[in-house]
Amino acid sequence: MKRKALVASAAVVALTIAGCSGGSSDxxxxxxxxxxxxxxxxxxxxPAGLDPDGPSxxxxxxxxxxxxxxxxxxxxxxxxxxxxxxxxxxxxxDIDKFDGRLAESVTFDEATLTWTFNLREGVTxxxxxTFTADDVLYTFARAKSVSGAAPIGWFLSNxxxxxxxxxxxFSEDPAVAAEAKELGDxxxxxxxYTVVIKQDDANKLFLPVLTIFGLNIYDKxxxxxxxxxxxxxxxxxxxxxxxxSFGPYCVSxxxxxxxMVLEANPDYYGGAPAVANVVWRKVxxxxxxxxxxxxxxxxxxxxxxPREFASVEGNDAVRAWRATGNLxxxxxxxxxxxxxxxxxxxxxxxxxxxxxxxIQDGYFGRAVxxxxxxxxxxxxxxxxxxxxxxxxxxxxQLLAESGWTDDGSLKLTYVSESESTLGPxxxxxxxxxxxxxxxxxxxxxxxxxxxxxxLVKRDLPFFINDNEKPIGVxxxxxxxxxxxxxxxxxxxxxxNYESDVVDGxxxxxxxxxxxxxxxxxxxxxxxxxxxDVAWAPIVQYDNQWLxxxxxxxxxxxxxxxxxxxxxxxxx
Amino acid sequence: xxIPQSPPVKGEHPLENLAxxxxxxxRWYHDKLLVTGAIIVGIALFLAAFGEAIAPYDPxxxxxxxxxxxxxxxxxxxxxxxxxxxxxxxxxxxxxxTLAVSAAVxxxxxxxxxxxxxGFYRGVFSGFIMxxxxxxxxxxxxxxxxxxxxLSGRNLTNLIFALTFLYTPIFIRLTxxxxxxxxxxxxxxxxxxxGNSDLKIAxxxxxxxxxxxxxxxxxxxxxxxxxxxxxxSFVGAGVRPPNxxxxxxxxxxxxxxVLGEWWTSLFPGIAVSLTxxxxxxxxxxxxxxxATS
Numbered sequence: 001m002k003r004k005a006l007v008a009s010a011a012v013v014a015l016t017i018a019g020c021s022g023g024s025s026d027x028x029x030x031x032x033x034x035x036x037x038x039x040x041x042x043x044x045x046x047p048a049g050l051d052p053d054g055p056s057x058x059x060x061x062x063x064x065x066x067x068x069x070x071x072x073x074x075x076x077x078x079x080x081x082x083x084x085x086x087x088x089x090x091x092x093x094d095i096d097k098f099d100g101r102l103a104e105s106v107t108f109d110e111a112t113l114t115w116t117f118n119l120r121e122g123v124t125x126x127x128x129x130t131f132t133a134d135d136v137l138y139t140f141a142r143a144k145s146v147s148g149a150a151p152i153g154w155f156l157s158n159x160x161x162x163x164x165x166x167x168x169x170f171s172e173d174p175a176v177a178a179e180a181k182e183l184g185d186x187x188x189x190x191x192x193y194t195v196v197i198k199q200d201d202a203n204k205l206f207l208p209v210l211t212i213f214g215l216n217i218y219d220k221x222x223x224x225x226x227x228x229x230x231x232x233x234x235x236x237x238x239x240x241x242x243x244x245s246f247g248p249y250c251v252s253x254x255x256x257x258x259x260m261v262l263e264a265n266p267d268y269y270g271g272a273p274a275v276a277n278v279v280w281r282k283v284x285x286x287x288x289x290x291x292x293x294x295x296x297x298x299x300x301x302x303x304x305x306p307r308e309f310a311s312v313e314g315n316d317a318v319r320a321w322r323a324t325g326n327l328x329x330x331x332x333x334x335x336x337x338x339x340x341x342x343x344x345x346x347x348x349x350x351x352x353x354x355x356x357x358x359i360q361d362g363y364f365g366r367a368v369x370x371x372x373x374x375x376x377x378x379x380x381x382x383x384x385x386x387x388x389x390x391x392x393x394x395x396x397q398l399l400a401e402s403g404w405t406d407d408g409s410l411k412l413t414y415v416s417e418s419e420s421t422l423g424p425x426x427x428x429x430x431x432x433x434x435x436x437x438x439x440x441x442x443x444x445x446x447x448x449x450x451x452x453x454x455l456v457k458r459d460l461p462f463f464i465n466d467n468e469k470p471i472g473v474x475x476x477x478x479x480x481x482x483x484x485x486x487x488x489x490x491x492x493x494x495x496n497y498e499s500d501v502v503d504g505x506x507x508x509x510x511x512x513x514x515x516x517x518x519x520x521x522x523x524x525x526x527x528x529x530x531x532d533v534a535w536a537p538i539v540q541y542d543n544q545w546l547x548x549x550x551x552x553x554x555x556x557x558x559x560x561x562x563x564x565x566x567x568x569x570x571x
Numbered sequence: 572x573x574i575p576q577s578p579p580v581k582g583e584h585p586l587e588n589l590a591x592x593x594x595x596x597x598r599w600y601h602d603k604l605l606v607t608g609a610i611i612v613g614i615a616l617f618l619a620a621f622g623e624a625i626a627p628y629d630p631x632x633x634x635x636x637x638x639x640x641x642x643x644x645x646x647x648x649x650x651x652x653x654x655x656x657x658x659x660x661x662x663x664x665x666x667x668x669t670l671a672v673s674a675a676v677x678x679x680x681x682x683x684x685x686x687x688x689x690g691f692y693r694g695v696f697s698g699f700i701m702x703x704x705x706x707x708x709x710x711x712x713x714x715x716x717x718x719x720x721x722l723s724g725r726n727l728t729n730l731i732f733a734l735t736f737l738y739t740p741i742f743i744r745l746t747x748x749x750x751x752x753x754x755x756x757x758x759x760x761x762x763x764x765x766g767n768s769d770l771k772i773a774x775x776x777x778x779x780x781x782x783x784x785x786x787x788x789x790x791x792x793x794x795x796x797x798x799x800x801x802x803x804s805f806v807g808a809g810v811r812p813p814n815x816x817x818x819x820x821x822x823x824x825x826x827x828x829v830l831g832e833w834w835t836s837l838f839p840g841i842a843v844s845l846t847x848x849x850x851x852x853x854x855x856x857x858x859x860x861x862a863t864s
Contacts, residue, residue: 287829307638307651311830361637361653416807420826424637424652427813431632442812 036550036569037276040298041562042289046260046282050251051238052214053148058455063213063471064561068262068278070216070245073103073117073136074207076473078555086323086543087555087566091379091473093204093515102131102217102246103195106207110513113161113199115206121193124267126250129221133189135246138220140187140197144169144180147233152214155491159472159480160210161203161511162186202513205474212471213559219244248273248565258282262564274553274568286420290546294318299548299569300562305420309544310364321545322366323556326375326473329367329425329466331536332454336496337461344402346533350388351395352436353429353538362425363541370537373483373529380475380519384527388536395436408439413453413463416444425538426464454494466541468492471559475522476509483525483534497534605856611849612790618661619668623815626658630815634658638827641834648834650824652813659815660838666816668846670727671796674734675789681735682742683778683785689743690750690781691773701747704740712737716799717808725811734799738792742785749781756780783861790854794847801843817843 047065048056056062076089077099090097095106103117123131140162143153146169157165163186171177186198199206209215222244226237242251248270249262262278281298283289289301290308294317313320331349333340340346355369374381412429414422426442433440440462445453453460470478484490484506485498502525509521529535545554545562550570557563599605627646628634633653634645641648647656689700707715719733753759754777762772801818803809810816812823817839824835 285826287826291829305826307827308830357633361633419812419823420651423812423823424633427631427652427654428633430813434632444807444812 034571035274036299036571037274038279039275039277039300039551039564039567039569040279040281040292041564042281042283042292042298042301044282044284044286044303046256046258046280047254048256049239050241050243051148051235052152052216053143053146053150053154054235054239055149056239057148057150057152057214058451060559060561063559065260066213066216066243067557067559067561068249068564069243069247069251070213070218071102071247072212072216073101073210074098074106075101075211076558082323084321084323085319085552085554086321086545087553088323089556089558091208091377093207093379093474095207098207098211102136113202115197115199117195117197119193119195120269123246123269124265125219125222125244125246126265127219127222127244128267129219129244131217131219131246132192133195134192135217135220136195137183137187137189138223139215139218141181141183142218142223142233143215144183145233146170146181148235156209156212156214156472158489159203159477160206160208161199161201162206163198163200201511203511204513204515204518205472205477205510208472208474208477211473211558216247217245219246248563249278252277264565268565270565273565275564278564284417293546293548296548299551300545300567301547302543302545302562304544304546306363306366306541306544307420309366309546312546316549319547319549319551321547321554322542324368324377324540325543325556325560326378326469326540326558327466327543327560328370328375328468328540329464329538330370330373330468331429331538332460332463332465332495333533333536334458334461334495335498337459339402339404340461340495342402342404343533344398345404346536347386347388348395348398348402348436349433349438350533350536351391351398352432352438353388353536354390354432355538356390358425358428359539362421362428363539366544367539367541370540372526373535373537374475374478374522374526375470376540378470378473378475378478379515380522382475382519382523382526384523384530386530388533392435399436399438406438408441410438410440410462411443412440413443413445413450413460414465415447415450415467417447418466419444422464422466429464455492458494458496460494463494464538465494468494469558469560473558475526476506476518479506479522479525479529480510483529495534497532499528499532499534501528502534602856602860604852605860608790608849608851608853608856611845612853615664615668615846615849616672619664619672622664623662626655626662628655628658630654630659630662631813638830638832638835647838650820650835651827651832654813656820656835656838659820660817660842662815663817663820663839663842664846666727666810666814667797667800667818667843668793670731670734670800671793673731674738674796675792677731677735678738678792679742679785679789682739683746683782685739686743686746686785687750687773687778687781690747691754691769691777693751697747700743704743707737707740712799713802716803717806720803720808725808727810730800730803730809734796737799738796741788741792745784745788746781749784750777753777753780787854787858787861790850790857794850794854797843797847797850 043061045061047062048059049062050065052066077097079088079090081087102120104120105118107116119133143157146154154165164184166180168176168180189195223234226234248265248268250265252261252263254260260280264273264276266272286304286308290304292298293301312318333346335341359367371383371387372381412426414426430440430442470481481492483497483502485503486493488503505521505525509518512518543556543560551567553567555566634655635649635653637651637653639645639649645655647660650656685700689697716733716737723729759772762776800809804816804818805822810819812819820839821836827835
């Protein structure tokens with residue numbers, strides 16, 4: 001009966017959303033059905049921009065747009081498939097863990113910290129421009145110009161110790177800044193298809209950061225053609241029109257806040273993608289996305305609530321995919337906001353949470369307790385003590401020892417748009433804290449306000465977050481991103497955590513050439529984070545996708561985006 | 572010889588008085604609209620006072636598995652957080668009704684007094700008051716309420732003040748219109764001739780005779796107040812979760828409809844509809860009785 005109700009409501013919603021949608025056939029029959037060339041993907045959002053250094057670069061839809069249009073030099077090798085058919089990638093630091101993309105091969109001279117990239121010849125972009133070493137140089141020069149709203153390209157290069165990417169580019173002295181922005185001898189081309197990049201210190205993150213969207217390669221020719229004297233690096237063009245590159249797809253049309261249509265790049269060096277046309281539509285309500293895919297009006301969606309996903313698992317009309325990656329939920333307790341400057345209060349809260357109930361009732365079992373503060377599948381992760389289990393008595397004892405008295409004014413802030421997912425979890429947390437004598441108020445606020453307060457102002461005293469993921473697949477990268485102090489280069493230190501121990505250990509790990517030694521240092525970092533309860537980790541939850549039964553090829557990428565070129569579809 | 576009889580005077584005969592009273596009582600009893608409205612309003616007020624105390628479960632604490640359909644254990648089922656829907660539905664009047672009644676009473680008192688002054692002392696003051704009321708009423712109520720709550724912060728006190736601010740002009744207009752009629756009546760002239768001050772005449776003589784429209788409006792305003800409170804919570808500008816509030820319950824449950832989870836939004840929907848209808852019916856019935864008396 002429930003399924004009938006689902007299908008009935010789904011049909012109504014789907015009709016209004018999908019209009020005329022994908023799945024049309026253009027090929028001959030195969031054993032698995034008729035190959036389809038059109039796919040309708042429904043997402044929470046469509047790209048707000050396509051500039052990796054632009055103002056919307058931190059938004060997942062923007063990152064996904066860039067990932068489908070722009071090509072990196074190297075990327076992680078495909079690994080095995082999990083039980084639901086999701087393709088997993090092999091993570092690591094060394095060359096053998098990476099596939100050449102625009103770079104056909106890479107060599108590394110450890111003595112001089114020099115990387116030589118032999119570029120792929122005959123690669124053509126959407127505009128028929130040919131890929132050469134100049135495109136690579138342009139991309140790094142643009143990153144070093146720090147001319148965009150968010151200098152992500154510079155940050156990634158700096159993190160990986162690519163030579164010359166120093167903080168001098170931000171110098172207030174124009175002469176110093178101008179000189180620092182030159183590529184110099186650190187990144188050069190020896191011919192049209194060979195680029196040499198030097199590091200200024202050993203750093204295992206070099207190849208991992210090259211896989212991140214912020215260093216995907218631009219088509220210099222088109223970018224320069226759209227430059228203006230006021231905007232020499234074509235940020236306006238990338239933010240509003242296109243991200244010209246050599247990737248599998250080209251922008252056919254793009255209406256911000258509504259829809260983006262992608263066409264396969266017929267000259268893509270990896271072979272034309274199986275899905276030739278992608279209609280990417282914004283449908284904010286997850287129930288509507290679920291309805292559309294359930295009725296066949298769309299072929300792929302993601303970011304459903306755990307309840308919605310659980311409701312369709314086992315339904316033959318759709319295919320449910322899931323994989324554990326880097327998605328997690330944690331409690332943030334601001335170190336600069338009493339009572340969270342008191343470690344015993346933080347510990348008490350961590351012990352007060354009924355993790356099993358959150359996993360079962362909030363995530364329908366599609367999550368595991370997060371036993372650290374780094375994604376558990378990442379290289380460098382190690383489980384460290386103390387582990388915070390559900391222990392009400394211990395929580396009460398710690399709270400009593402803390403000397404803090406609750407006055408009922410604590411607010412747990414979360415993103416109101418995530419009410420369907422986070423609502424049950426924050427309600428459980430409220431009940432858990434009430435059990436140790438702490439009465440909190442729930443405080444849902446809009447996503448934009450949450451982002452501004454958590455990441456820019458960093459003034460949220462107490463919040464729950466399920467939207468932070470380190471795209472750099474490495475424990476050290478995650479440490480730098482979230483836990484290194486701002487003064488030492490920490491970027492998204494939302495809780496104002498400051499530890500000389502962690503800062504010092506990260507500085508040590510950053511330039512450690514031995515993976516074993518580095519992992520040892522990062523283990524110490526993670527022990528310190530656990531002891532300090534830098535975050536109160538709650539769960540790691542599954543990535544989930546819902547598709548038409550005839551879709552195959554979903555791959556779990558570190559940025560959790562769908563790469564349409566991975567997919568094939570049969571009716 | 573016949574004894575001349577004086578014509579019967581209505582109300583003089585004790586039996587006749589009794590008959591009248593019975594007829595009136597029967598009329599009250601048989602006024603279905605009035606009775607229905609009174610019962611619903613009575614239940615709403617009772618639940619506002621005691622709903623949370625008689626609820627089988629704490630309405631803000633998960634008490635069972637999430638999304639359980641109605642059963643003997645959970646009469647209205649549970650929602651996605653495992654909260655008991657029945658307990659929440661009967662606890663919600665504590666917020667919805669209390670808030671709406673408080674706002675209606677406050678705006679009634681304030682609006683009636685200002686309307687009295689504006690009607691009695693015509694001139695610049697009256698014109699100014701009416702223009703301010705015009706401006707306030709020119710804005711869509713819901714949008715203005717959202718703005719007020721956004722500016723003042725989301726808590727019950729601010730919600731009451733926002734609603735009071737929005738509904739006061741209605742009472743000003745109603746009272747002023749009535750006062751304008753009353754102030755020309757002979758009893759006002761008589762009171763003035765007796766040496767009463769203007770203020771005394773206004774408060775002691777005109778006000779009691781001008782209250783009827785406001786009293787009738789009061790019940791309607793409570794109904795609108797409940798709707799507005801629920802509406803604000805529905806769009807995320809009202810009461811904070813997990814407080815039991817009908818609009819909030821509907822907002823959080825609406826996405827579950829597609830999964831066939833009808834109970835989480837249906838019951839609060841029925842509750843809010845019934846309550847608003849109850850207050851409207853009561854208001855309508857009172858208005859009708861006043862008009863015919």
